[in-house]
Amino acid sequence: xxxxxxxxxxxxxxxxxxxxxxxxxxxxxxxxxxxxxxxxxxxxxxxxxxxxxxxxxxxxxxxxxxxxxxxxxxxxxxxxxxxxxxxxxxxxxxxxxxxxxxxxxxxxxxxxxxxxxxxxxxxxxxxxxxxxxxxxxxxxxxxxxxxxxxxxxxxxxxxxxxxxxxxxxxxxxxxxxxxxxxxxxxxxxxxxxxxxxxxxxxxxxxxxxxxxxxxxxxxxxxxxxxxxxxxxxxxxxx
Numbered sequence: 001x002x003x004x005x006x007x008x009x010x011x012x013x014x015x016x017x018x019x020x021x022x023x024x025x026x027x028x029x030x031x032x033x034x035x036x037x038x039x040x041x042x043x044x045x046x047x048x049x050x051x052x053x054x055x056x057x058x059x060x061x062x063x064x065x066x067x068x069x070x071x072x073x074x075x076x077x078x079x080x081x082x083x084x085x086x087x088x089x090x091x092x093x094x095x096x097x098x099x100x101x102x103x104x105x106x107x108x109x110x111x112x113x114x115x116x117x118x119x120x121x122x123x124x125x126x127x128x129x130x131x132x133x134x135x136x137x138x139x140x141x142x143x144x145x146x147x148x149x150x151x152x153x154x155x156x157x158x159x160x161x162x163x164x165x166x167x168x169x170x171x172x173x174x175x176x177x178x179x180x181x182x183x184x185x186x187x188x189x190x191x192x193x194x195x196x197x198x199x200x201x202x203x204x205x206x207x208x209x210x211x212x213x214x215x216x217x218x219x220x221x222x223x224x225x226x227x228x229x230x231x232x233x234x235x236x237x238x
Contacts, residue, residue, distance in 0.1 A: 004028075005193035008058060008201045009215060012036030015205035016049055023204060024053055026215050029093065031058040031201065033208055034104070039079050047086050057087055058116065060095035061104045077106045088112050090144060098134040098148075109141045116199075118149040122181065122210070125152045125159045128166035135174060147198060149177035151209070154184050164188060164195040171196035181210040189213060190221045 006028040011019065013036055024030065030053060034042065050057050061075065084094075084105060094113040096103050097120075108115065117138045119126070135148055150167070154160040160180050164187070167178030178197040180188040189211065192200050201208075202215045 005197075006199045007215065007218070008199050009204045010060075010201055010208040010212065011204060012206075012208065013038060013041050015203075016046070017041075019049070019053060019204065021053055024055055026219060027055060027202075027204075029056045029058050029199070031060055031095075031208075034059060034061040034075060034080055035063070036208070038073065039075065042075075042080060042083055046083055050087070056091045056093065058093035058095060059084060059087070059105070059113075060118075063100075075104060077104050080104060081106065084111070090114055093147075095149075096139075098138060109139050114144045115141050115146040116149050116177070117146050118151070120151045122153050125154050125163050126150060128169060131166065131170060135170075145175060147175045147177060149179070149199070151179040151181055153181045153210070157184060160184050160187065164192075164197075167192075167197055168195040171198075179209075183211060185211045186213070186221075190218055 007026060008029045008031045009024060009027045010031040010033055012033050016032070030050065032046070032050070037046065059080070061080070088111050090112045092113050093116050094105050094108050094111070095116045095118050096105065096108060098117045099119050117135075119131075119134055131148070131150055138146065148170070152163055154163060163180060164178055167176050170176050175198055176196060177199045178188055178192060178195060179185065179201060188195070188197065189200050200218070201212060202218055203212045204215060
């Protein structure tokens, strides 16, 4: 099992503007979906707000065709260089898409961030050998070992089970995150650690992906299963 099951809260501009420290007490990492922010907010307000929350940050940029939610505006590398420089630390993370040749984050492999290499499919699942092919093609990074995230859309419960078992298998040699999107994916979001998935993605506002649930719902489902009043963080040893 992973040493910990990190709770990542995905936020856009409307969410981040209103977040206070008390709102993220059960969160381990804030995922800043840069595509859901305006240039003005990124360059003038974002740094102060993230610092005030006091949590590690994961910067993610999804192009319109790779997202289920509408973006604010198309961004370019120069739009995010300042904020990326501000948080260039190995306690923080960058999301780099495995199935794209380009990224908005310039020279990311030389930075101090820990890298999450990600793959998303809103139409189908993926097999273990295909995941291994993507992993083999990923660019080596000099810092901590990268994390590999695969988020897929299963057609049925059998595909969900096969995918999660493949994540568990691959976790023997890599740090993995496995997410099943849509209604069939609830088990992967709430109990992914049972399949050696290291992170789970929640929302503090509107869902940022199909099937994404709130941190409060996650806590309740975990507590109901384990018959414990403990918080989500308290159940990480499971």
